[in-house]
Amino acid sequence: MSTFGRGRRRGARSEEPPATGDAAQEADADPEQVARAIALRMLTAAPRSRAQLAEAMARRDVPEAVAERVLDRFADVGLVDDAEYAGMVVRTRHAERGLSRRALGTELRRRGIDDETAAVALEQVDDEDEEQAARALVRKKLRTTTGLDPQVRTRRTYAALARKGYPPALVGRVLREELAAEGIDAEEDGDLLGGG
Structure with a gap:
């Protein structure tokens, strides 16, 4: 039988510890290597917070002291900030x-x-930035609801912006202004802006 056909026996140990997967959690796996592998894998996929990395390490039973040591090193070299x-x-x-x-x-x-x-x-987002974003969202929602009853449009706009965290007072003011630009007087239309 050639060496090509032999392959590795089932259960045989490789020379290097696995970086990820269940095998990384073998009893004799070095917890520091496991922690580094977890952090590198996650950071390769997308930036993460220190807490997210620590949580992933905890799920894999990396001792807290080891996780802290690895995360401190990653922070020192700028990989975690x-x-x-x-x-x-x-x-x-x-x-x-x-x-x-x-x-x-x-x-x-x-x-x-x-x-x-x-x-x-x-602090990167000030009141003006927030209002501009709210106005863009109101305009978009009003465009997609053209032809519907004004009260339906208003309710849907309030709901859409509430899901994004905008305060009702800001939404109401911007919505009134944008409806006025369409020729709809929200004040004359009775309960149009009275709570959405």
Whole structure:
């Protein structure tokens, strides 16, 4: 039998520990190597917060002290930076999805960003930015509901912007202005803006 046909026997150990997968969790796998492999795999796919990486390591039973040591090293070399990550999340989610500061803050907390770091990142979006985004979303929603009853359009617009975290007062003001631009007087139309 040739060496080509032999292959590795089932259950035989390879020379290097596996980077990921169930085999990485063998009893004799080095927890630090497992932690590094988890972090590198996740960071290769997309930027992550320190808390997200720590959570993934905990799910794989990496000891907390080992995870902290690996994450500290990754932070030292700039691979993990919660401030940079939070800023990127705020910029992209606001620009691409039109999320309000409130919704962005919620998303940052969900991703494990502390309040102080989140507050600094959220400074990128000021009142004017938020109003411009709300106005763009209102215009888009009104375009897609043209021909429907004004009350239906109003309800749908309020609901769409509420899901993105915009305060009702801002939505009401922008909606009134955009309806007026279409020749619809929300004030004369009775209960049109009275709670959506």
